[in-house]
Amino acid sequence: MTLIEPVNTVARLSAGFWRTGALLLLPGAERKQRTVAEILGHPAPGSLLDSVMELVMAAGSAFASFGTPFPRYMPESLLHSVDLPVQVLLAGNTIHDPAKGIDRMRRVAPSWGHRLWPEATHMLPCEAGSDVVACVRGFAREHAPG
Numbered sequence: 001m002t003l004i005e006p007v008n009t010v011a012r013l014s015a016g017f018w019r020t021g022a023l024l025l026l027p028g029a030e031r032k033q034r035t036v037a038e039i040l041g042h043p044a045p046g047s048l049l050d051s052v053m054e055l056v057m058a059a060g061s062a063f064a065s066f067g068t069p070f071p072r073y074m075p076e077s078l079l080h081s082v083d084l085p086v087q088v089l090l091a092g093n094t095i096h097d098p099a100k101g102i103d104r105m106r107r108v109a110p111s112w113g114h115r116l117w118p119e120a121t122h123m124l125p126c127e128a129g130s131d132v133v134a135c136v137r138g139f140a141r142e143h144a145p146g
Contacts, residue, residue: 002136003088005124008073010088011101041093041121048126076108085143086111089135091127092118113139 003009043049088105090098098116105112115135120127 001082001084001086002139003086004132005091005094005122006088007095008071009101010074010079010090010104011096011098012073013096041123043123049123052123052126076104079105079109079112082109085113085139087113087115087135087139089124089132090114090116091120091122091124092116093120094122094124 007013037043041049043052086109088101090101092098102114102116105114117124117128117131125132
């Protein structure tokens, strides 16, 4: 199993995310766009991340309107109970503290592997797509049955 920038799984969302994320609840499309841009690392106009930003804004509205529950922080007992190979792909400039996540994995789930992209944001698959795909494929090949 590969987890890519998992929310509230190996590390809690940062206080900065909650401060910034709270702005998404206030009215005003311009404020929401600035907030999402902050979370995504201020993507360049016309870039892939800029397009993703529009998708994130639309999805955020749908997420709230359907009453979708927010992902809860995973207890250590749950992480420890996972009985299959796991790798976690993390960004360094993201909505949680990746160093705390790596420390937690080493302590609670020491068999889990990880890779860190120090400069990437929560949009890691968009920013380092070919690297992420290579990691997923390599991990799947390494752990394929037979």
